[in-house]
Amino acid sequence: MKIAIEALGIHYFGGGRTATLNLFEALFTLDSRNEYLIFLSQPEPSLNTFAGNVTQRIAPVQNRFLLRLWAQYSLPSAVRGYDLVHFAKNLGVFGISAPTVITMYDLTTLVHPEIFPRFDVWYWRNIQKQTLLDAEAIITISKTTADDILRYYHIPRERIRVIYPAYANHFKPASxxxxxxxxxxxxxxxxxxxxxxxxxxxxxxxxxxxxxxxxxxxxxxxxxxxxxxxxxxxxxxxxxxxxxxxxxxxxxxxxxxxxxxxxxxxxxxxxxxxxxxxxxxxxxxxxxxxxxxxxxxxxxxxxxxxxxxxxxxxxxxxxxxxxxxxxxxxxxxxxxxxxxxxxxxxxxxxxxxxxxxxxxxxxxxxxxxxx
Structure with missing residues (x-):
């Protein structure tokens, strides 16, 4: 399989960045047969170990708003010919011909709209909803978030998979x-x-x-x-x-x-x-x-x-x-x-x-x- 993964801007993403990189390292350790193309906004040295079947493609912009624009206009053509596209951090784009998967970390923007900018709330109520409806599958990191997706977006439950994220191996008691x-x-x-x-x-x-x-x-x-x-x-x-x-x-x-x-x-x-x-x-x-x-x-x-x-x-x-x-x-x-x-x-x-x-x-x- 040829799999493209969009992980633009994960360095802004707090615990989500950690969870995403932990998944990548475990996934690429497990799977050396399939071909992976990862879209990033800056290089991730920890992934260089897997260069045999993993290619990093770095976006030419860093600003978060420009990253979303670049993704929307560039990704549909860049992933043409790939078997599947996985959006690894909440936000998808339109116009992808291959099956898509979106990983959802939480819906805090909708659960507590009072602590977020109005544009963010509008985006999650409208644009985000449509990208999820277009996806073949949604990975979510807890049953609670799965329930939130059903409550706010009314996505069919059979399209939602709960996969708990993993912690990195270096988290262990220190001397x-x-x-x-x-x-x-x-x-x-x-x-x-x-x-x-x-x-x-x-x-x-x-x-x-x-x-x-x-x-x-x-x-x-x-x-x-x-x-x-x-x-x-x-x-x-x-x-x-x-x-x-x-x-x-x-x-x-x-x-x-x-x-x-x-x-x-x-x-x-x-x-x-x-x-x-x-x-x-x-x-x-x-x-x-x-x-x-x-x-x-x-x-x-x-x-x-x-x-x-x-x-x-x-x-x-x-x-x-x-x-x-x-x-x-x-x-x-x-x-x-x-x-x-x-x-x-x-x-x-x-x-x-x-x-x-x-x-x-x-x-x-x-x-x-x-x-």
């Missing part, structure tokens, strides 16, 4: 020395509470900051709150920094910015607890990565989180200051509970290895092309 090196690199104290992910309104970090301030008042905790990730300007959390100033937490909250993927396992491994208070998650890959490193987790149950994490984390149905403070006190102050949560995290993460998602994806390709 004491590795943790110490990472703490020195980012000037993080021995004890800290962690969040990893883009800094935006969806992640609900202002509530976490308020809870952290209250947690410090109620306990003798002398560690820091560490926020790992870059700010996302399209859905910027405009009250996060003012809240930190108001609560006089400037010296208590550490912003690392975006860090190399190779540094993240040690950050997870060294944390007293990792907290994800998101408003919505289509899957929660960062949650699974944290578990693979043995971190205890406190998380909002919003979106697919309960489906993905099950009983392996403390899940909060109500995300407010009090609920987070109570959970932090339970975990941070009880070493026996924390050890049990670490054990559960490691065991639960085993079901999200790359080979499973790669086999299911390849099987779908074969069904669509070979029948």
């Amino acid at each position: 004491i020395n590795e943790i110490a090196c990472i703490r020195d690199r980012y000037r993080i104290p021995e004890t800290y509470i962690l969040h990893v992910g883009r800094i935006d309104r969806k992640k609900n970090l202002t509530v976490l900051v308020r809870a952290f301030a209250e947690f410090q008042k109620q306990t003798t905790f002398n560690g820091k709150l560490v926020l790992v990730g870059e700010e996302y300007l399209k859905s910027r959390d405009t009250i996060l920094h003012p809240t930190i100033e108001q609560l006089e937490l400037r010296d208590e909250v550490i912003f690392t910015g975006r860090v190399p993927d190779s540094d993240v396992p040690a950050l997870y491994s060294g944390a007293a607890v990792t907290v994800f208070p998101s408003l919505h998650e289509g899957f929660g890959l960062a949650h699974v990565e944290a578990m693979a490193c043995g971190s205890p987790l406190i998380a909002s149950s919003a979106g697919a989180v309960r489906e993905v994490l099950g009983e392996a984390a403390i899940l909060l149905d109500t995300i407010d200051t009090n609920s987070i403070v109570e959970a932090l006190i339970r975990v941070v102050k009880d070493p026996i509970l924390r050890q049990e949560m670490q054990r559960r995290s490691l065991a639960h993460s085993e079901q999200f290895r790359g080979e499973y998602s790669a086999r299911q994806t390849l099987r779908l390709y074969e069904e669509l092309v070979l029948g």
